[in-house]
Amino acid sequence: MNALSIHNLCKTYSNGLEALKGIDLEVKQGDFFALLGANGAGKSTAIGIISSLVNATSGTVKIFGYDVKMQRDLAKSCLGLVPQEINFNQFDTAKNIVLNQAGYYGIPRKIALQRMEICLKQVDLWDKRDTMSRRLSGGMKRRVMIARAMVHAPKLLILDEPTAGVDIEIRRSMWEMMKEVNTQGTTIILTTHYLEEAESLCRNIAIIDSGKIIEHSDMASLLTRLHVDYFILNLVQPVLNPILNGYEVKQISSKILEIGVPKERDLNDLFTQLSAANIHVVSMKNKSNRLEQLFINLIDNKNVRES
Amino acid sequence: MSVFNAFNTIVRKEIYRFIRIWPQTLLPPAITTALYFLIFGKLIGDRIGTIHGTIYMDYIVPGIILMSVITHSYANVVSSFYSTKFQRNIEELLVAPVPNWVILTGYISGGIFRGVLVGIVVAVISLFFTPLTIQNPLMAIGVVLLTSTLFALAGFINAILAESFDDISIIPNFVLTPLSYLGGVFYSVDMLPLIWQHISLGNPILYMVNAFRFSVLGVSDVDISLAFLMTCGFIALLVLFSLWLLHRGTGIKT
Numbered sequence: 001m002n003a004l005s006i007h008n009l010c011k012t013y014s015n016g017l018e019a020l021k022g023i024d025l026e027v028k029q030g031d032f033f034a035l036l037g038a039n040g041a042g043k044s045t046a047i048g049i050i051s052s053l054v055n056a057t058s059g060t061v062k063i064f065g066y067d068v069k070m071q072r073d074l075a076k077s078c079l080g081l082v083p084q085e086i087n088f089n090q091f092d093t094a095k096n097i098v099l100n101q102a103g104y105y106g107i108p109r110k111i112a113l114q115r116m117e118i119c120l121k122q123v124d125l126w127d128k129r130d131t132m133s134r135r136l137s138g139g140m141k142r143r144v145m146i147a148r149a150m151v152h153a154p155k156l157l158i159l160d161e162p163t164a165g166v167d168i169e170i171r172r173s174m175w176e177m178m179k180e181v182n183t184q185g186t187t188i189i190l191t192t193h194y195l196e197e198a199e200s201l202c203r204n205i206a207i208i209d210s211g212k213i214i215e216h217s218d219m220a221s222l223l224t225r226l227h228v229d230y231f232i233l234n235l236v237q238p239v240l241n242p243i244l245n246g247y248e249v250k251q252i253s254s255k256i257l258e259i260g261v262p263k264e265r266d267l268n269d270l271f272t273q274l275s276a277a278n279i280h281v282v283s284m285k286n287k288s289n290r291l292e293q294l295f296i297n298l299i300d301n302k303n304v305r306e307s
Numbered sequence: 308m309s310v311f312n313a314f315n316t317i318v319r320k321e322i323y324r325f326i327r328i329w330p331q332t333l334l335p336p337a338i339t340t341a342l343y344f345l346i347f348g349k350l351i352g353d354r355i356g357t358i359h360g361t362i363y364m365d366y367i368v369p370g371i372i373l374m375s376v377i378t379h380s381y382a383n384v385v386s387s388f389y390s391t392k393f394q395r396n397i398e399e400l401l402v403a404p405v406p407n408w409v410i411l412t413g414y415i416s417g418g419i420f421r422g423v424l425v426g427i428v429v430a431v432i433s434l435f436f437t438p439l440t441i442q443n444p445l446m447a448i449g450v451v452l453l454t455s456t457l458f459a460l461a462g463f464i465n466a467i468l469a470e471s472f473d474d475i476s477i478i479p480n481f482v483l484t485p486l487s488y489l490g491g492v493f494y495s496v497d498m499l500p501l502i503w504q505h506i507s508l509g510n511p512i513l514y515m516v517n518a519f520r521f522s523v524l525g526v527s528d529v530d531i532s533l534a535f536l537m538t539c540g541f542i543a544l545l546v547l548f549s550l551w552l553l554h555r556g557t558g559i560k561t
Binding site: 013048051052053054055072073074076077079081083085087088089090096100101102103104105106107108109112148152 | 312313398403556560
């Protein structure tokens with residue numbers, strides 16, 4: 001069964017901006033799905049329509065088979081949303097924010113209290129439950145929003161840039177938590193600008209650009225389309241324009257090289273050639289994340305085709 | 308799972324909000340009305356004498372109570388709902404399966420609760436100046452509930468349509484306060500020149516103030532059944548308009 005089905009979804013704002021130009025999207029139940037796109041690509045509009053915060057111009061959206069327009073309440077009860085921006089009452093406590101959300105979903109107070117405790121413990125905020133939310137750190141505020149979105153145990157959880165502005169330690173712990181939630185059966189749709197996050201967490205992916213879906217496939221097959229991996233090598237001694245057969249070489253500085261390694265070549269051969277040329281490597285790292293490279297390629301290709 | 312739990316949550320949140328900030332919500336009307344009773348009722352009232360056979364202090368008490376109910380039921384909903392919109396935590400309600408009528412009744416109940424509570428506070432303050440006896444308690448409760456409902460609805464619509472904090476102060480300052488003062492709180496319309504008596508009859512607050520005064524003192528400048536009819540009619544209109552705005556998502560959805 002599809003957790004989310006979008007068909008021919010269009011949105012034109014009153015100022016004439018065509019944010020979505022007839023997108024189709026399907027997310028399977030239990031999936032961890034990445035919805036990627038540059039700023040202004042249409043991600044937030046799509047999420048806004050799915051979560052009933054934005055009125056669609058045309059098209060249909062179904063959540064677990066329930067039409068968000070025709071079967072509004074049933075569709076909404078399946079959905080949990082962690083929005084991009086902090087949108088809770090900053091003068092309320094974390095406890096009340098989560099508790100009230102449970103109430104809005106019709107959960108009786110007694111059960112809501114139990115669920116609130118579970119969710120705040122899950123995001124490691126139980127000790128801060130009585131703290132006024134405006135006194136919480138940025139990472140804690142994001143975790144309050146995650147707890148709030150999970151309090152009614154949604155079958156579909158949409159996380160709109162949940163780790164934006166969060167330090168790496170908290171981000172990693174949030175990844176673990178998201179994985180756990182997904183393992184327990186919740187379908188997750190993630191939008192993020194940290195592409196390594198999408199690559200390490202998500203199994204399927206859609207890329208949206210200028211209101212259109214330009215890629216919709218599984219992560220593994222998408223990544224196999226990347227033909228060249230780029231590495232940055234830091235050298236012991238300066239070199240000048242070395243020639244390495246079968247590899248793209250770009251001199252960044254006298255002691256730093258950028259090497260393009262085609263998929264069919266292996267790194268052992270590269271190091272054999274480097275040793276033969278008496279080039280000693282201190283350290284090596286990926287120039288960019290693989291998905292990031294692919295994302296840039298896809299956007300560039302589309303722009304070239306359009307121009 | 309039921310909509311009653313959602314309604315209960317909104318009402319509980321609304322009541323908690325204004326109780327938490329009681330120095331801003333409950334204390335000022337107590338001080339302001341105490342000054343009204345002292346200055347208008349005692350110092351000036353003693354020189355005015357009686358109106359419709361009632362001493363001036365007693366005559367103004369119902370009007371001042373109802374004026375406080377009007378102001379605070381309106382203020383509660385307009386400030387709360389606009390803040391919810393401004394901070395974008397209205398999205399908490401919009402993503403949840405809360406029917407529009409539950410959102411409306413939840414916020415309106417909060418407004419009614421504050422209006423009634425302030426009315427009780429003002430009534431208690433008035434007891435320090437004059438012994439208050441209510442001739443028809445049932446009617447008095449009815450008038451207070453209907454009036455607070457009407458003005459809570461008006462506050463709700465103002466909050467939905469407001470685009471800035473300035474927009475939520477225009478109606479109270481330029482419409483509500485003048486209409487309240489000209490609604491016969493401090494005088495009987497019979498005391499006005501004939502032309503102003505006719506103009507005053509177009510002021511809905513005049514009917515509510517007089518209906519409440521009738522329930523407390525047994526005197527009124529207007530027909531009481533007309534006052535009830537008008538109030539109920541306005542409530543029905545504003546309920547429909549509010550639900551239509553919510554359905555369209557005016558001011559709350561993109």
